[in-house]
Amino acid sequence: MEISVTKIQQVCEYLDQFAPTRLAEDWDNVGLLTGNRAAQCQRIMTCLTVTPDSAAEAIKRGANLIVSHHPLPFRPLKRLTTDSTPSRLVWELARANIAIYSPHTGFDSALEGINQSLAEKIGLQQIKPLKLIPEDPQNLGAGRVGKLAEEGQNFSSFVESVKSAFEKQTIKVVGQRESVVKKVAVACGSGGSFLSDAIFCGCDTFVTGEAQFHSCLEAQAAEVNLVLIGHYDSERFAVEALAKRLGIQFGGMEVWASTKESDPIGWW
Numbered sequence: 001m002e003i004s005v006t007k008i009q010q011v012c013e014y015l016d017q018f019a020p021t022r023l024a025e026d027w028d029n030v031g032l033l034t035g036n037r038a039a040q041c042q043r044i045m046t047c048l049t050v051t052p053d054s055a056a057e058a059i060k061r062g063a064n065l066i067v068s069h070h071p072l073p074f075r076p077l078k079r080l081t082t083d084s085t086p087s088r089l090v091w092e093l094a095r096a097n098i099a100i101y102s103p104h105t106g107f108d109s110a111l112e113g114i115n116q117s118l119a120e121k122i123g124l125q126q127i128k129p130l131k132l133i134p135e136d137p138q139n140l141g142a143g144r145v146g147k148l149a150e151e152g153q154n155f156s157s158f159v160e161s162v163k164s165a166f167e168k169q170t171i172k173v174v175g176q177r178e179s180v181v182k183k184v185a186v187a188c189g190s191g192g193s194f195l196s197d198a199i200f201c202g203c204d205t206f207v208t209g210e211a212q213f214h215s216c217l218e219a220q221a222a223e224v225n226l227v228l229i230g231h232y233d234s235e236r237f238a239v240e241a242l243a244k245r246l247g248i249q250f251g252g253m254e255v256w257a258s259t260k261e262s263d264p265i266g267w268w
């Protein structure tokens with residue numbers, strides 16, 4: 001009997017089906033970023049970001065492929081030396097024969113992607129894309145918008161429900177406690193650039209990972225509530241779900257979500 005061996009390319013093809021690279025933003029860098037498509041793949045580690053900690057874990061556990069939500073490299077590298085962190089990590093992982101695939105904003109916008117999961121996690125219904133991608137064959141787009149099941153919920157109780165969904169003790173917010181929440185937009189990660197889309201769609205509340213001070217002021221001026229759950233928390237859960245999904249898709253392969261990465265920002 002012939003033993004079937006999965007190649008990196010087969011994993012890439014599956015990932016491109018699940019989180020299509022066509023959905024990625026123009027500025028992004030997605031797909032297979034380093035490695036040999038023809039190489040065998042027996043062990044995959046997913047992570048939010050390739051960091052010295054998560055890279056060391058992948059090397060120690062003999063991963064063949066890292067599926068990192070955030071791309072590495074992201075910006076073009078002119079040299080592969082150990083002088084800067086990104087180039088050092090690319091160099092060390094290449095020497096350990098570990099490929100890197102990044103789905104990034106393709107994963108954010110996918111049918112069952114991060115923003116869809118985020119919208120479901122906070123209890124939205126009638127979920128639709130916040131910003132449609134022109135002429136997308138599946139009518140997909142960036143971010144999500146939806147309605148709350150419970151009518152007349154105020155912002156204060158909505159924030160409590162988001163905190164419990166993400167098991168957080170503290171959360172950053174902009175808004176009025178007593179204002180009524182009806183229509184909510186979500187965008188994982190640094191979603192500040194989608195605030196204008198949330199306002200345009202008539203949302204009263206916008207949930208994202210992080211936003212700049214001036215976006216917070218803009219939300220306040222537009223009387224749109226803002227909930228900032230943290231960049232890490234807004235995306236890391238999806239990386240764990242992706243590891244499970246890959247494990248099911250490629251039975252027999254060892255797939256895990258990095259246990260060594262953590263939120264660099266403390267919530268004290």
Ligand SMILES: [Zn+2]
Nearest residue numbers: 189190231235
């Ligand atoms: Zn992110």
